[in-house]
Amino acid sequence: xxxxxxxxxxxxxxxxxxxxxxxxxxxxxxxxxxxxxxxxxxxxxxxxxxxxxxxxxxxxxxxxxxxxxxxxxxxxxxxxxxxxxxxxxxxxxxxxxxxxxxxxxxxxxxxxxxxxxxxxxxxxxxxxxxxxxxxxxxxxxxxxxxxxxxxxxxxxxxxxxxxxxxxxxxxxxxxxxxxxxxxxxxxxxxxxxxxxxxxxxxxxxxxxxxxxxxxxxxxxxxxxxxxxxxxxxxxxxxxxxxxxxxxxxxxxxxxxxxxxxxxxxxxxxxxxxxxxxxxxxxxxxxxxxxxxxxxxxxxxxxxxxxxxxxxxxxxxxxxxxxxxxxxxxxxxxxxxxxxxxxxxxxxxxxxxxxxxxxxxxxxxxxxxxxxxxxxxxxxxxxxxxxxxxxxxxxxxxxxxxxxxxxxxxxxxxxxxxxxxxxxxxxxxxxxxxx
Amino acid sequence: xxxxxxxxxxxxxxxxxxxxxxxxxxxxxxxxxxxxxxxxxxxxxxxxxxxxxxxxxxxxxxxxxxxxxxxxxxxxxxxxxxxxxxxxxxxxxxxxxxxxxxxxxxxxxxxxxxxxxxxxxxxxxxxxxxxxxxxxxxxxxxxxxxxxxxxxxxxxxxxxxxxxxxxxxxxxxxxxxxxxxxxx
Numbered sequence: 318x319x320x321x322x323x324x325x326x327x328x329x330x331x332x333x334x335x336x337x338x339x340x341x342x343x344x345x346x347x348x349x350x351x352x353x354x355x356x357x358x359x360x361x362x363x364x365x366x367x368x369x370x371x372x373x374x375x376x377x378x379x380x381x382x383x384x385x386x387x388x389x390x391x392x393x394x395x396x397x398x399x400x401x402x403x404x405x406x407x408x409x410x411x412x413x414x415x416x417x418x419x420x421x422x423x424x425x426x427x428x429x430x431x432x433x434x435x436x437x438x439x440x441x442x443x444x445x446x447x448x449x450x451x452x453x454x455x456x457x458x459x460x461x462x463x464x465x466x467x468x469x470x471x472x473x474x475x476x477x478x479x480x481x482x483x484x485x486x487x488x489x490x491x492x493x494x495x496x497x498x499x500x501x502x503x504x505x506x507x508x509x510x511x512x513x514x515x516x517x518x519x520x521x522x523x524x525x526x527x528x529x530x531x532x533x534x535x536x537x538x539x540x541x542x543x544x545x546x547x548x549x550x551x552x553x554x555x556x557x558x559x560x561x562x563x564x565x566x567x568x569x570x571x572x573x574x575x576x577x578x579x580x581x582x583x584x585x586x587x588x589x590x591x592x593x594x595x596x597x598x599x600x601x602x603x604x605x606x607x608x609x610x611x612x613x614x615x616x617x618x619x620x621x622x623x624x625x626x627x628x629x630x631x632x633x634x635x636x637x638x639x640x641x642x643x644x645x646x647x648x649x650x651x652x653x654x655x656x657x658x659x660x661x662x663x664x665x666x667x668x669x670x671x672x673x674x675x676x677x678x679x680x681x682x683x684x685x686x687x688x689x690x691x692x693x694x695x696x697x698x699x700x701x702x703x704x705x706x707x708x709x710x711x712x713x714x715x716x717x718x719x720x721x722x723x724x725x726x727x728x729x730x731x732x733x734x735x736x737x738x739x740x741x742x743x744x745x746x747x748x749x750x751x
Numbered sequence: 752x753x754x755x756x757x758x759x760x761x762x763x764x765x766x767x768x769x770x771x772x773x774x775x776x777x778x779x780x781x782x783x784x785x786x787x788x789x790x791x792x793x794x795x796x797x798x799x800x801x802x803x804x805x806x807x808x809x810x811x812x813x814x815x816x817x818x819x820x821x822x823x824x825x826x827x828x829x830x831x832x833x834x835x836x837x838x839x840x841x842x843x844x845x846x847x848x849x850x851x852x853x854x855x856x857x858x859x860x861x862x863x864x865x866x867x868x869x870x871x872x873x874x875x876x877x878x879x880x881x882x883x884x885x886x887x888x889x890x891x892x893x894x895x896x897x898x899x900x901x902x903x904x905x906x907x908x909x910x911x912x913x914x915x916x917x918x919x920x921x922x923x924x925x926x927x928x929x930x931x932x933x934x935x
């Protein structure tokens with residue numbers, strides 16, 4: 318192949334490859350974040366500001382927060398990488414030769430002197446809100462510190478309250494140095510993309526069971542509070558899953574539970590920059606999480622905001638009661654169409670015994686397809702049938718048989734009823750066989 | 752747009768917003784796809800580019816020129832994408848995506864996927880080989896053949912000299928040629 322052919326092939330291949338994705342429309346979110354940033358500099362309500370950019374950085378930083386799955390090595394060496402990811406803003410402005418280019422270990426590459434940016438005044442003046450820590454991602458290294466100590470690098474044994482929003486959760490009574498604690502896996506719901514390639518903006522709720530440390534004999538309220546705190550911090554998972562962070566910069570202050578009411582108190586009404594469908598799900602996420610953690614059915618949930626706001630996301634009145642919509646109302650539609658439930662995230666399974674993957678699905682004609690891959694290779698693929706077809710939610714089970722040691726990813730997906738080829742829902746789960 | 756608040760804003764804010772809107776319309780897709788080619792994660796790519804736009808807007812008072820702003824966006828995107836890639840988890844995920852991308856994006860069903868693969872066999876090998884190149888070479892080739900940037904523009908985006916761009920491009924292409932010819 319001569320050079321001209323090679324270049325043509327490469328150009329074609331890159332364009333074909335790039336066309337595989339259809340970028341979602343984020344114009345509104347960008348404008349909102351940009352305006353909020355501007356307001357910020359003017360000294361108004363700045364803490365709402367760079368939600369969007371915080372989300373981006375969080376997504377970048379995400380995976381290291383949890384000692385997830387396959388990777389047992391200490392993640393500490395990665396900290397500099399996160400730090401450098403903050404250079405999104407300031408880095409390029411000061412085109413130092415080869416900024417951060419080759420030295421992945423050196424955090425100093427991330428410090429094109431904050432003074433080089435035009436937003437240096439942000440953090441100092443507006444820091445009190447926890448969003449101050451995630452917010453102004455543009456200003457660089459100093460800001461990253463607060464978000465790091467929280468997530469214990471080794472993973473699933475975080476401090477009493479979830480690692481998530483350190484400042485405001487720390488002071489509550491439940492996290493007092495109670496000597497007797499127990500670890501528990503708490504249900505937490507997240508707003509994530511359903512993986513619809515024909516409509517990339519579709520979101521649904523996913524459930525995760527995440528580790529938390531609770532005082533021995535924790536009350537329902539303590540469990541609910543810990544679970545809600547987990548659900549409100551999607552950041553540790555955003556590198557692995559297409560989850561939004563609709564509660565970025567907001568945290569739960571307290572939860573109270575009676576037989577007929579769960580009251581969730583937040584320290585903010587939620588960031589800007591999310592559309593109505595997303596914020597509705599963000600509220601539902603807390604409802605599902607609190608109800609699941611309490612475990613006594615669909616007790617209505619109401620909200621309070623310590624800053625006096627009366628509407629979550631400026632839309633949903635805190636005075637109202639919220640419930641997960643019932644199945645009769647199509648409630649399951651708030652859930653992402655496909656869930657993988659087992660094996661749990663990051664689970665290490667013994668080689669030699671059959672690996673069984675189970676989950677739930679709300680898919681057309683109950684038809685679910687799956688694919689198991691290891692590295693770049695597809696190990697197996699097939700189809701299965703859920704116990705019920707849409708609109709019902711069925712359960713499904715795939716026995717992939719014994720597997721040799723390795724890291725695997727199981728992808729479950731459904732294709733469009735219209736043409737049988739468009740993927741309309743998809744999710745995946747990684748696990749290790751050893 | 753409320754006129755009231757309009758009056759209160761400095762005019763530069765309007766200029767920044769107009770520039771943002773215009774650049775978004777013209778470059779959002781290509782920048783997200785550029786980032787996607789580098790990180791292989793659409794969500795991360797979108798967020799990376801979103802962040803770049805917000806940052807560009809914040810720095811508009813220094814940029815004040817669409818061309819400079821676009822160059823700034825490219826630097827942001829490449830830098831941020833590179834930082835993402837440093838993170839191993841993402842790279843692992845990339846491998847998975849790589850293996851599953853075709854079906855995952857639902858462009859074809861399995862049988863026609865094969866046809867597709869045959870039709871683009873060379874392209875697929877190129878993409879695989881590209882993924883295996885050292886990061887710099889991959890960045891240079893992606894900027895050159897996806898965005899069709901000049902050597903000077905690539906040098907600016909990556910913060911390296913044009914000489915280095917030439918060298919990376921040369922080595923990268925040689926490696927790709929080797930990879931394609933070995934197979935065929």
